[in-house]
Amino acid sequence: MKKHDSSAAAGLGATKFNRRSFLGLAGISAVALSTAGLLTSCGKGAGTAQVTSSSGLAESVAKVVPSFIPMDLVTPDIASVNGSTPGYVTIPDKLVKSVTEVPGKGGKYKAMTPAWWTVPPALADNSYYQAVNKAIGATVDFQVNDGNSYGDKIQTVLASPKDVPDWVVIPSWNLPPRFSQAVTSVFEDLSPHLAGDKIKKYPNLANLPTAAWKYGAFAGGLYGLPYPSTLITDAFFYRKDVFTELGLEAPKTADEYISIAKELTDPAKKRWGSEDVWSGAQIMFGVAPKWKLVDGALVNKIETDEYRAALEWIAKLFASGAVHPDAVAGNQQQSKSRFESGASLMASDGLGSWHESLGRVLPTNPKYDMAPMDFFAPDGGDPTLFRGSPASIFSFIKKNSDSAKIEEMLSLANFFAAPFGTEENQLINYGVEGVHFTKDSQNIPQSTDKGLAEVTSTYSFLVSPPVVNSKVQYPGYVKTASEWEARQAPFVVEEQFFGLQIEEPNKFGSLGKPFDDLAKDIARGRKKISDLDTEIATWKKNGGDELREFYTGFLSA
Structure with missing residues (x-):
């Protein structure tokens, strides 16, 4: 499944959005992904019905999903209506620090992610990666792959578990065949660390919507760290x-x-x-x-x-x-x-x-x-x-007997999930001020040449905060877009199997x-x-x- 080309726009904020909008937000819609309404995911499983996650009352999923503890750091200018995207027409002058201590303990991790744009320089030559890694107190070394062939790459890597990196990003449309079986042997069940009130240790993760977490539950466990989606994905x-x-x-x-x-x-x-x-x-x-x-x-x-x-x-x-x-x-x-x-x-x-x-x-x-x-x-x-799927991308942590490493990676994820209005969110999305971006007279980040070359969505693919509209580069856009979505939101309903990860028997694959x-x-x-x-x-x-x-x-x- 090919994604659209991501053209660089004026200003780093615009660049940030281009690099993230390859999802349903930018033409990969719920309609497009469902094709003839016959497949719920790219994976096709064994011949018996198997619900791997549920947004309903499935008891198995309810036991592994984290509690929802919302954060209220910055009041939106356009409030959410029935789940619509809240809008911020200005960037706060003073940002909040949501992670008060360095989350990492010096760990070093390989992370595999897709890209639908020019692959940025590797860690040794990327000051953005180096700055973020310094801030988190750990090293995340990204293996960035062409998004257009990423599904094939995922299947190749999972076929050899010893070659699986520490952290693996998988878009929902790239979930491989029989994934609910593979996930239990290759990746870590995070429910012992995150289920229910255990999530309180990671407040930014606790701020993620429940439906997105439920969509990351497979085979009776919680495996996926989510990249939440918007309520509405398409428009005329x-x-x-x-x-x-x-x-x-x-x-x-x-x-x-x-x-x-x-x-x-x-x-x-x-x-x-x-x-x-x-x-x-x-x-x-x-x-x-x-x-x-x-x-x-x-x-x-x-x-x-x-x-x-x-x-x-x-x-x-x-x-x-x-x-x-x-x-x-x-x-x-x-x-x-x-x-x-x-x-x-x-x-x-x-x-x-x-x-x-x-x-x-x-x-x-x-x-x-x-x-x-x-x-x-x-x-x-x-x-x-x-309503579109509650999450569009997941990341998975490789199965590890060292619980300290898992907890360190979750602490890093908590940093990456910092919401709009925080210092951490600005660093992840824009890089370092004066190096990767400057701010104009309206406090809007504008990219430098180094920012355009180095800043990318790799960290946010590992886990992303709740969706907001803070794209203030163009006057009136945030207000118009957020108010439009708020007007549509009352008409949004959930389809019959909303929030279910269902693997179909392989024989139905081309039906x-x-x-x-x-x-x-x-x-x-x-x-x-x-x-x-x-x-x-x-x-x-x-x-x-x-x-x-x-x-x-x-x-x-």
């Missing part, structure tokens, strides 16, 4: 500056979207109304990411009325001629550049693409205004939005692939909506009904 975006210039407002119904897209389209001006918005269409029509309970029975996403209606709508949009020809041809790699240049004026993308886009375009086009639409149901009523191709063909008129019925019948015959039984077992459990 439009070029508000061009809309205003043309006297148009953002659409508020499915039909309006198509009519406005047609009105915007002018091939003579090389301008089209829309990109391929299949992922957004599924959100608009309230398509469940995987399964939906209907009259007490599980119905797969592909079998729902909502999925069929979304397909019919996307086909109608393509037939209108308002979709950019390159998108019709299947070229999604350039969709961002088409939108930013004004060649297309509406698109669906991850929320992280918003801030990244401002960094790329505003320096040369100060009038550029990328804005998210408020979500709407097809008829203009209230939308149904499904959903035909629906990816079918959706593309129906949208482009190469196949008809009636072909969906044929494909569903084949899906049922080839294992769909058996897969339904597999998941139904979790309902009774």
